[in-house]
Amino acid sequence: MHLKPVIAANWKLNHSPTDAKAFLQRFLAQSPKLNERTLIFFPSAITITTVIEGLRERPDVWVGVQNVHSEAQGAFTGENSVLMARDVGARVVLVGHSERRHVFGETDAITTKKMALIAQARLTAMLCVGETLEEREAGRTASVVERQLTAGLAELDDAQVASVMLAYEPVWAIGTGRTATPEDASEIHGVLRRALVSRVGEKVAAGIPILYGGSVNRGNASLLLAAADVDGLLVGGASLDADSWASIVRA
Numbered sequence: 001m002h003l004k005p006v007i008a009a010n011w012k013l014n015h016s017p018t019d020a021k022a023f024l025q026r027f028l029a030q031s032p033k034l035n036e037r038t039l040i041f042f043p044s045a046i047t048i049t050t051v052i053e054g055l056r057e058r059p060d061v062w063v064g065v066q067n068v069h070s071e072a073q074g075a076f077t078g079e080n081s082v083l084m085a086r087d088v089g090a091r092v093v094l095v096g097h098s099e100r101r102h103v104f105g106e107t108d109a110i111t112t113k114k115m116a117l118i119a120q121a122r123l124t125a126m127l128c129v130g131e132t133l134e135e136r137e138a139g140r141t142a143s144v145v146e147r148q149l150t151a152g153l154a155e156l157d158d159a160q161v162a163s164v165m166l167a168y169e170p171v172w173a174i175g176t177g178r179t180a181t182p183e184d185a186s187e188i189h190g191v192l193r194r195a196l197v198s199r200v201g202e203k204v205a206a207g208i209p210i211l212y213g214g215s216v217n218r219g220n221a222s223l224l225l226a227a228a229d230v231d232g233l234l235v236g237g238a239s240l241d242a243d244s245w246a247s248i249v250r251a
């Protein structure tokens with residue numbers, strides 16, 4: 001099955017509401033509705049309302065949050081909840097991004113809890129997995145991403161797994177200018193696809209998009225997207241400029 005590619009922009013800690021307005025004006029002027037792509041923006045929680053309002057005429061573009069807390073509510077100063085994300089109009093939640101794992105100490109156990117909360121809220125989770133350079137050099141890439149995938153899906157039933165998206169983001173490729181080759185990406189996407197097949201069967205597994213992320217830019221986007229088993233792109237740095245992003249979504 002060939003899935004409709006999902007092209008997602010992870011703005012990380014960039015773009016204030018004012019920046020986002022200017023970005024959308026420029027981006028929308030050159031990017032009419034694309035039936036053959038699903039586009040997603042992940043702005044900061046402070047910027048998300050501006051992005052959702054700016055895309056009111058473009059229901060084809062999804063908006064998501066970069067993180068939610070692992071508990072539904074309570075005394076967790078500084079955090080955002082999945083129900084708040086849903087209330088504001090977010091449709092997707094990033095989980096287990098490498099910066100959450102490696103900068104903020106998010107463990108597999110935390111991703112398990114977040115994935116369950118997101119599924120209960122009936123939002124789409126985009127679970128990120130990926131190995132460090134050390135793990136790659138030790139030949140542990142497949143086992144690391146399988147472990148992260150198993151933890152992320154641990155508390156979901158098969159119907160909930162069916163609505164998940166995955167992103168393979170090798171840690172050594174994020175923000176470094178070093179990308180995986182299309183062959184490397186295909187190989188690990190194949191590992192993830194096979195793990196999905198054993199969890200939920202061939203048919204459901206074939207419908208789950210697996211995005212590649214890590215130094216994607218307008219120069220390498222189309223080659224990566226054309227690679228076997230790559231169903232989309234998760235783009236950080238190169239999604240911040242409206243012109244660069246407009247050309248990536250057409251890759």
Ligand code: PGA
Pocket residue numbers: 010169173174175176177213214215216234235236237238
């Ligand atoms: P990058 O980030 O494109 O800047 O490497 C990707 C990501 O972290 O999702």
